[in-house]
Amino acid sequence: MTSFFFLEGELLGAIRARSATFLSLAVVSLFLFLGCFASLFLIPSPRAGEASGAEATKIVAYVSPRLSTTSVNSLFLRLQERADVLSVRFDLPEDVTSDRTGGTFTLVARSADAVAGLVDALRATDGITSVEKTAATGGLVLSSGARIGLLCGLAVCALLSLLLARAGFRSLLSSFRNEIRMMRLSGVPEREILAAVVVAGLLMGFLAGLLLVVGLALYTLSVTSGTPEALDVTRLIGVGVVSLLLGMLMGGLMGLLGAGHLGSSRFSPLS
């Protein structure tokens, strides 16, 4: 095992500017591939978006300063019980920048169709001075066209990452050819040389997957500061884990493609 780690370190240490460029671009392509893959599962389609409330508009209702605390509480509960409301939040007057209010209710409608009715109902409610509609964060919806685009992007990025990795490994192994010849002359098993190349590919896949997980974590943070209700954490974690595994699978494939170069006569011990 020690010799394997030594060999892996030596192989990675043989990365030069040319191979580094190709391999980095392969990681970027793989990251984009995983990004397309994750988007397909994280961004809802229009119908699914309505169901989950992701497309719902954010409605801000300004409460009269004269409304008592009890009335505000009662109004909050009434709004919460409405079938067309996905979520409701009350912000105290001191948390709201406007000085014309006794606080605000921020609501997310359950569907786009329900927004108009909800706005009318709020305007007709005693104690509500004004109602505003704002574009809700997390309202991204994946249309059919965009879905096809993502699928095309997925295929292109996969192909590109494999081609770039192949070119990168060709260059890397070329600068490592004397070492490979020496290993073959010395009786190092072929599987150890092959494993070193495949593991290098796996590391690239892991790196791309890790970058995607970090990206998803940043996305989560930005969403939870807006409308946390629209976030399906379980799905997010699931997509993150699957993307990481997919990245490693693709990385392994890239490594295998790279190891294909080892059959070249350039690496023959007697050449």
Added chain:
Amino acid sequence: MIQVSELSYSTDDGIKVLEDIHLHVDQGQSAYLVGPASSGKTLLLGLLGAIVPPQKGQILVHGRNVARLSRDRALELRRRIGFLPQAFAPLPRTVFDNLLFKLRVLGEDREEADEKALLALETVGLIRERGTYAEDLPPVERIQLGLALALCNSPLLLLLDEPFEGLDPDEQETIGTLLSKIRDGRATLVVATRGPIPRSAIADRTFSLREGRVSPT
């Protein structure tokens, strides 16, 4: 001990490179295989070193029939054979690190590898150049490094392909002396060369390889 009998080898196109080779070298002896370019010397060394699988005939290296060895057994045998390839190109690192690389990939731990590398460098007289970048070495020292690499894991058999190539007569004598010194150890030595053999090199047996056939001289 090396025992070769009825060994023949043809290329994919059917051209006979080696034909009915018979060869015998005892343990600890040095044998010189002299022949012109493209006479099949490298191929014969490859066959003896279990690098090229034989097609016909028998090769016994230290009691093992190379043709019948499994892949793992062939690798095991190869680990006991030191090989200096023709036009040896060192690794782009220091002399010492060249040796460390070989020993570490063969599974030696750092301490053991350090010890063996220093011993091999001392044997070939390159201990002072251990920190030198191997690609900056003059041709004769490159060959010395190649010999150190072949020697470093205490092989039973040393196969040297054109160790005098590209050297002036004085340098050839230096390498010849070094080979005689190595011969005094327990390893069997097979040297392929276009000739002539330097006077300083002690040859227990000399074979001539011409048109695919070996004959003692």
